[in-house]
Amino acid sequence: MNTRVLKVTGNLLIGLIILACLPVAVPKLLGIQTYNVISGSMEPSISVGSIVYVKNTEFDQLAEGDVIAFESGASVVTHRITSIDSQSKLITTKGDANNNEDFVPVAYVNVIGRVVAHVPFLGYIASWLSEITGKVIAVMLLIIGLLLSNAGDKSQDKEKAENKKQNTKVNPKVFLALGLVIIVGSMSGFLYIFMDYQSSNSLYSELNSSYIIINEPASEDSWDSMIDVDFESLQQINPDVVAWIYVEGTDISYPILYSGDDETYLRTTMEGESAKAGSIFLEGYNYPDFKDSHSIIYGHNMRNLSMFGTLKYYKSEEGYLDEHRYFQIITPDSKMRYEIFSYFDTEAASWVYAVPYSDCEEFDDYISELLRHSYEVVDTEEVTSADRVVTLSTCSTSGMRFTVHGVLREDISL
Numbered sequence: 001m002n003t004r005v006l007k008v009t010g011n012l013l014i015g016l017i018i019l020a021c022l023p024v025a026v027p028k029l030l031g032i033q034t035y036n037v038i039s040g041s042m043e044p045s046i047s048v049g050s051i052v053y054v055k056n057t058e059f060d061q062l063a064e065g066d067v068i069a070f071e072s073g074a075s076v077v078t079h080r081i082t083s084i085d086s087q088s089k090l091i092t093t094k095g096d097a098n099n100n101e102d103f104v105p106v107a108y109v110n111v112i113g114r115v116v117a118h119v120p121f122l123g124y125i126a127s128w129l130s131e132i133t134g135k136v137i138a139v140m141l142l143i144i145g146l147l148l149s150n151a152g153d154k155s156q157d158k159e160k161a162e163n164k165k166q167n168t169k170v171n172p173k174v175f176l177a178l179g180l181v182i183i184v185g186s187m188s189g190f191l192y193i194f195m196d197y198q199s200s201n202s203l204y205s206e207l208n209s210s211y212i213i214i215n216e217p218a219s220e221d222s223w224d225s226m227i228d229v230d231f232e233s234l235q236q237i238n239p240d241v242v243a244w245i246y247v248e249g250t251d252i253s254y255p256i257l258y259s260g261d262d263e264t265y266l267r268t269t270m271e272g273e274s275a276k277a278g279s280i281f282l283e284g285y286n287y288p289d290f291k292d293s294h295s296i297i298y299g300h301n302m303r304n305l306s307m308f309g310t311l312k313y314y315k316s317e318e319g320y321l322d323e324h325r326y327f328q329i330i331t332p333d334s335k336m337r338y339e340i341f342s343y344f345d346t347e348a349a350s351w352v353y354a355v356p357y358s359d360c361e362e363f364d365d366y367i368s369e370l371l372r373h374s375y376e377v378v379d380t381e382e383v384t385s386a387d388r389v390v391t392l393s394t395c396s397t398s399g400m401r402f403t404v405h406g407v408l409r410e411d412i413s414l
Helices: 003-029 122-130 132-149 157-166 172-211 220-225 231-237 361-373
Strands: 033-036 051-055 067-072 075-085 090-094 111-119 212-214 227-229 241-247 253-257 280-282 294-298 326-330 334-346 389-395 401-413
Touching (some): 003 033, 003 051, 003 132, 033 122, 051 067, 067 090, 122 132, 172 231, 172 253, 220 334, 220 401, 227 326, 231 241, 241 280, 326 401
Parallel strands (some): 253 280, 294 389
Antiparallel strands (some): 033 051, 067 111, 075 090, 241 253, 241 326, 280 294, 389 401
């Protein structure tokens, strides 16, 4: 293969990678955020696999019909505004493909901004490049492109002069420089992700070893002796620590943070450090004493299975529920044991995320829906509106949200 073909091929590879990165990198420099669309709730207006561009917008500039991106628990949702309550600054939204409006109105403080543009298919590319596999392949293609682009540099002077004349419009060194920038950036990204994971793992491992005592219970009835928590020391680190969650027989053993909103600890550890894993945190509309009829706890679905990463096993591994039927929530005042009675995937802005409830017919209907949607009919005692329910919520690989629901079975005061 002659030198010119190698150079052209190399430049094309470099150019393709650069073009793939530009739609995400350039808008961020202009203060516009980008998000990948992973559900079909806005079809046909915005299809799955699109990338949406979101610009911060003042409340009085929003109007019915605008498409906005907003935080819903640990997720970002893109839906259309159907009505606005100017007094309370609450916004009612709906997915174009959904039959009903979203169950819970959106507070303006949770609005990220208005969608100013969207491009089909680019979301798939952006999502692929955000994965470690995608980054590795992209870097390999860049290296191959750089090698091909610089092939034949030691050719005869005559051939070099001829090639120079034929390529006066595009200087290969430009592609070389851009390629090197992307390679360095990608490698920095790898290092950042690795260090971020290591930092989070070290933090929570230290918390478990320093402030938690795991005991082997003498019997099933002595479940309350499984774990003891030093809340006094934890709250000296961060007074927002309101509880500890432990899914029996698993590695899910973390402090629960409460800030009164769903943003503070989304990407922040209990020590106040920025981290992709963030913290396990309680829904902002709940009371931190877990006395609400329905409470929601959010946690990220991390690739290294930390945080709520192993919840997926309830739907993927046969018999997992039988071996891990209970989770505990420990507060400074009590130890509570919950029995899992339902689990399923749902949309990010679905009816599941309604809080709080009370002992009423509406809550009874809600429980019936949880049972009806469950992937498994769980053999357990009846769950009624007089009970207290806790939902564990995390991201799902299907682009939905995976939820696990437990009912309070025992509550022991400390």
